[in-house]
Amino acid sequence: MIEAFFTKETFRKEKRKMNDIVKKLHPLERKVLPFVTEKINSVKNIVEKSKMQEVEVQRALLWLENKKLVVNVKNEREVVVLAKNGEKYLKEGFPEIRFLKAIEKASLDLKKIKEVAKLDDNELSISIGKLKREKLIEIKDKINITKEGRDFILNNGYDVFLKSLPLKTDTLNEEQKYFVKQLTERKEIIENKKINDFETKLTPLGKDIVKENLNVDLIESLNSSILLNKEWKKKEFRQYDVSLNVGSLSSGKRHFVNQAIDYARRTWMDMGFKEMQGSLVQTSFWTFDALFTPQDHPVREMQDTFFLNNPEKGKLPGIYANVKKMHEEGYGKSKGWQYKWNLEEAKKNVLRTHTTSLSAHMLASLTKKDIPGKYFAIGKCFRNETLDWKHLFEFNQTEGIVIDENVNFRDLLGYLKEFFKKMGFEKARFRPAYFAYTSHSTEIDVFHPVHKEWIELGGAGIMRPEVTIPIIGKDIPVLAWGPGFDRLILDYYKIQDIRMLYKNDIKHLREIKAWMK
Helix, strand or coil: CHHHHHHHHHHHHHHHHHHHHHHHCCHHHHHHHHHCCCCCCEHHHHHHHHCCCHHHHHHHHHHHHHCCCEEEEEEEEEEEEECHHHHHHHHHCCHHHHHHHHCCCCCECHHHHHHHHCCCHHHHHHHHHHHHHCCCEEECCCEEECHHHHHHHHHCCHHHHHHHCCEEHHHCCHHHHHHHHHHHCCCCCEEEEEEEEEEEEECHHHHHHHCCCCCCCEECCCCHHHHHHCHHHCCEECCCCCCCCCCCCCCCCCCHHHHHHHHHHHHHHHCCCEECCCCCEEEHHHHCHHHCCCCCCHHHCCCCCCECCCCCECCCCCCHHHHHHHHHHCCCCCCCCCCCCCHHHHHEEEECCCCHHHHHHHHHHCCHHHCCEEEEEEEEEECCCCCECCECCEEEEEEEEEECCCCCHHHHHHHHHHHHHHCCCCCEEEEECCECCEEEEEEEEEECCCCCCEEEEEEEEEECHHHHHHHHCCCCCEEEECCECHHHHHHHHCCCCHHHHCCCCHHHHHHCCCCCC
C-alpha cells in the first residue's frame, strides 16, 4: 500500500511538473514542438511542415532551447550557390547555348549572331572559343552548327544543374562535380560559400513534453474585453518563467566622449566660468602670432600643422600692427624676436592646433566692463601626428583663462586643483615648465587613485606681457591653461587604444558605461 501510494504521488508530481511547463510555453513554442523529429530537424524543414514563418520558427526554437526542451546544434557547411552571372544565365540561357540556337536553323555571320543571340563582345568571344574547341560549330564563309552542336543544345545539362543549386559540396555526385569544375573556371557563375545551419534535437525533457496535450487555450495577455466578459474565470493564464534570460535592450544615449565633455562643461560653469566658442579653422595670426610664437618656430611647419589650401588665407584684425611691433621690437625689457615679421605668413589658415586661439580671440574682444572675467572652452584641436595606439591627429583640449588685476600664480593652481578634483582626481601637482606665451609656466600632473601613479596632462601659466599688451593694450594678469582632455576619458573608460574613442564600434558603444563622477 505504501509503495503504491508513493508511486501515485510521484506520478502526480511529475504530471504537475509537465503541466506547469506546458502552461509556460508560448503559442509559437507549442506549435513548433510537435514538428521537431529525427527527420524534421532543420529550420527549413520545420517551416515547410508547420507552414509558419521562418522568423517565428527560429524564435520558438531559441526559446525552447532556453527551457532545455531542445538542443540547437550549429553546423558549418560549404555549399555551391549561384553567383551574379549564374542567376543571369539561368534566366536568359548560357551565351554558348544562345549562340548555337541563333544558327540552329541557318548559317549566320558573327555580326548577325551577336544581334540575334543578344551577346556582348566578351560573351561572343568566349562562346566562339568554347564551341570551336569542342567542335560544336564549323567556321567557313559563315558559321554553321554541327551535329554535336545540335545534341549539345538538348543535352548540355547546365540549366538542370543551376536549378538544383544550392548543393552541399560533400554530397555532390560525379556529374555535379564535373559541372562545378567547369563553371568555377568561368566568371561569377557559381561560388562556394560557408553557411551556418542548425540541427534541432529534442532533449529527454522535450520528448516527455511532446507527449503532453499542447493544444491548450490560455490567456496570453490581459485586456478590457477579457475583464468585461469575465473570460478570466473560465480560462487559465499562461505562466511566465521569470528565471529565463531575456535579451538586452540598448537605450539611446549620447556618445561617451560627448558625455564626458558635457560633464566637464558643467564643472567649469559651476565654478563661474563662461564658455568660449569659435571656428576649427583659424589664421596663423590667432593660432601663433598673437600668442608670441615666432614665425620661424618648428611648430609652424607642415610636419606639425595642417595648413588649408582653400581658403588658403584669412583676414587679420586691426591689432596685427601691435603684434607685429612686439615680435620685431619687443616692449620695455622685452626685445621681442628681433626679425622681420611677415604679414602673409600670419594670414595662412590652419586647423587650430590648440584652443588657446579662442582665448586670444576672447582677450581681443573684452572691454573694461568685462574685466575681471573667467572663460573656458572644450573643443577639438588638430596636429599632424602619425596615427597609432596613443596618437591621433585630432584631440580634445580644455582651455581656460582668468583675467583679473588681483590674481596670481597661487590662484591658477587653485582653479586647476578644484577642476581636477571634480573630475575625480583628488591630488594634483605642478612642475616648472616653459611655454612660449606664459611665464611663470607649469606642467600639470594628477595622481591616479587606482594605478597609484602620476599622469601628465598638459601646461598652464600666466600670460606674458608680450601677449597681453598687443591684444588688450596693457599688462594685466591672465591665468591660462590648456591640458589635454582625452587622457582623462581613456582612464575613466579603461580604454587602452586611443583610436577606440572614435572607432564607433556599435557593440562597444552599447556596452560602455555612462560617465558618472
